[in-house]
Amino acid sequence: MVYLLRNSTEKYMNVIVIGAGISGLIAAYELERSGINPILLEASDRVGGRVATDDVDGFLLDRGFQVLLTAYPEARRYLDFEVLKLKKFYPGALILKPGSSYTISDPLRNPSEILGMAFSPVGSFMDKLKIYKLTKSLQKKEIDEIFNSPNISTIQFLKDYGFSEKIITNFFKPFFKGIFLENELKTSARMFQFVFKMFGEGFAAVPENGMKAIPEYLKSKLKHTELKLNAPVTKIEGHQVFLENGEVLHGDKIIIAGKSDHLLPQLKGQIQPYRSVYNLYFSLEKSFLIRPMIGLIPDNKFLINNIVFMTDISKAYSKNGKALLSVSVIKPIQNTEKLENLVAIELEAISGIKAEYFKPIKTYEIKEALPDVEDMKADLPFTNTKIYDHIFLAGDYLLNGSINAAMTSGRKAVEALLLTTQDPR
Numbered sequence: 001m002v003y004l005l006r007n008s009t010e011k012y013m014n015v016i017v018i019g020a021g022i023s024g025l026i027a028a029y030e031l032e033r034s035g036i037n038p039i040l041l042e043a044s045d046r047v048g049g050r051v052a053t054d055d056v057d058g059f060l061l062d063r064g065f066q067v068l069l070t071a072y073p074e075a076r077r078y079l080d081f082e083v084l085k086l087k088k089f090y091p092g093a094l095i096l097k098p099g100s101s102y103t104i105s106d107p108l109r110n111p112s113e114i115l116g117m118a119f120s121p122v123g124s125f126m127d128k129l130k131i132y133k134l135t136k137s138l139q140k141k142e143i144d145e146i147f148n149s150p151n152i153s154t155i156q157f158l159k160d161y162g163f164s165e166k167i168i169t170n171f172f173k174p175f176f177k178g179i180f181l182e183n184e185l186k187t188s189a190r191m192f193q194f195v196f197k198m199f200g201e202g203f204a205a206v207p208e209n210g211m212k213a214i215p216e217y218l219k220s221k222l223k224h225t226e227l228k229l230n231a232p233v234t235k236i237e238g239h240q241v242f243l244e245n246g247e248v249l250h251g252d253k254i255i256i257a258g259k260s261d262h263l264l265p266q267l268k269g270q271i272q273p274y275r276s277v278y279n280l281y282f283s284l285e286k287s288f289l290i291r292p293m294i295g296l297i298p299d300n301k302f303l304i305n306n307i308v309f310m311t312d313i314s315k316a317y318s319k320n321g322k323a324l325l326s327v328s329v330i331k332p333i334q335n336t337e338k339l340e341n342l343v344a345i346e347l348e349a350i351s352g353i354k355a356e357y358f359k360p361i362k363t364y365e366i367k368e369a370l371p372d373v374e375d376m377k378a379d380l381p382f383t384n385t386k387i388y389d390h391i392f393l394a395g396d397y398l399l400n401g402s403i404n405a406a407m408t409s410g411r412k413a414v415e416a417l418l419l420t421t422q423d424p425r
């Protein structure tokens with residue numbers, strides 16, 4: 001990052017950041033670091049955008065199951081894991097089938113388990129060796145190299161790598177469906193390799209008190225930003241930013257941090273569609289999983305794709321001692337009326353615990369969860385974020401749907417703003 005504006009007259013220019021999701025919070029932080037005091041406008045009543053946690057009946061409910069990967073380079077740059085009190089998932093996954101369950105562990109971290117895995121019916125011994133080989137080879141690859149590799153689908157990559165149908169069905173499909181939020185694994189193998197590398201080099205984790213601690217931490221780092229909540233922007237005309245409440249602000253420079261096609265009609269149709277997910281929460285007397293891990297349901301007949309007892313990961317997710325179960329459904333649903341009942345019946349089939357013991361707390365339908373980015377990237381030339389001389393874009397949709405990408409995009413937008421401001425041409 002270049003700090004061109006410090007001690008220059010430019011430091012007094014008005015910069016408006018629209019959107020206080022992760023990308024907007026990083027943009028505001030980087031602006032502050034360069035000596036600019038931005039105005040940060042957020043439509044809703046809180047910061048964080050798609051990273052949110054609700055407090056419902058004594059439970060902390062993340063709005064959509066999501067995790068922070070501690071190996072994300074941007075997370076290491078901007079977050080303090082100690083302050084967030086990160087709680088780690090046990091690496092690997094539990095494969096759950098009616099009447100049986102199997103563990104897929106991380107062969108690098110738990111080499112002793114590879115032999116046990118060799119005799120599990122989840123995949124062949126060769127599959128497990130290939131997981132080991134893939135983890136090792138991705139450790140050696142730079143992230144840029146991964147994102148410059150051929151843009152084939154994840155499913156094609158797995159087949160080309162020689163994984164068996166069995167391990168693809170039992171492990172890769174449900175695991176990555178839950179991450180990509182799509183059922184075919186058509187997502188670019190670049191993203192697959194990136195995520196696999198991140199899992200291999202760090203941990204999946206959540207802050208002790210829910211995912212919202214991440215944006216709240218980023219907000220706490222802002223000392224000179226004027227944050228306006230409940231301030232939806234309705235349009236931008238030239239340098240004028242119109243707020244729903246009638247206020248009009250002048251921005252010498254404007255960063256739109258988040259989906260921007262509603263503010264720049266010329267971008268209509270250029271921004272990708274979004275992938276959606278249903279996230280259901282249930283309470284239960286206690287967890288039925290043997291470890292604090294993600295549970296995968298590989299059987300395609302089930303609505304449920306993956307489950308996690310959030311209270312196995314962080315006890316603070318429940319204030320009443322009951323276990324909190326998060327269930328993700330990726331399949332499109334025609335009629336959601338009986339969704340909780342249908343899911344509870346499936347939970348009974350998996351766990352042997354009667355459906356009526358699973359008490360529904362809340363169901364979220366998250367329509368715009370992840371941008372469906374075709375050409376996934378890890379980084380972008382900072383000039384690509386500049387759309388006009390005074391308007392810059394940030395947001396995960398420019399790169400790939402992840403907290404890491406949202407952070408990169410916020411930083412890149414500020415780099416572009418600073419460099420193009422200094423250039424007299």
Ligand SMILES: Cc1cc2nc3c(=O)[nH]c(=O)nc-3n(C[C@H](O)[C@H](O)[C@H](O)COP(=O)(O)OP(=O)(O)OC[C@H]3O[C@@H](n4cnc5c(N)ncnc54)[C@H](O)[C@@H]3O)c2cc1C
Nearest residue numbers: 019021022023043049050064066067233258395396402403
């Ligand atoms: C269910 C789900 C699961 C996920 N799982 C993971 C995961 O496991 N790991 C991971 O790394 N990532 C995950 N993600 C993705 C990650 O949350 C996003 O990539 C990231 O939060 C996007 O941040 P952003 O700033 O780009 O956009 P957003 O979070 O969408 O922020 C945009 C902000 O702009 C505001 N805004 C929009 N229009 C206006 C306007 N006109 N005026 C003022 N404000 C406006 C919005 O209110 C919002 O606050 C998941 C996301 C979801 C929803």
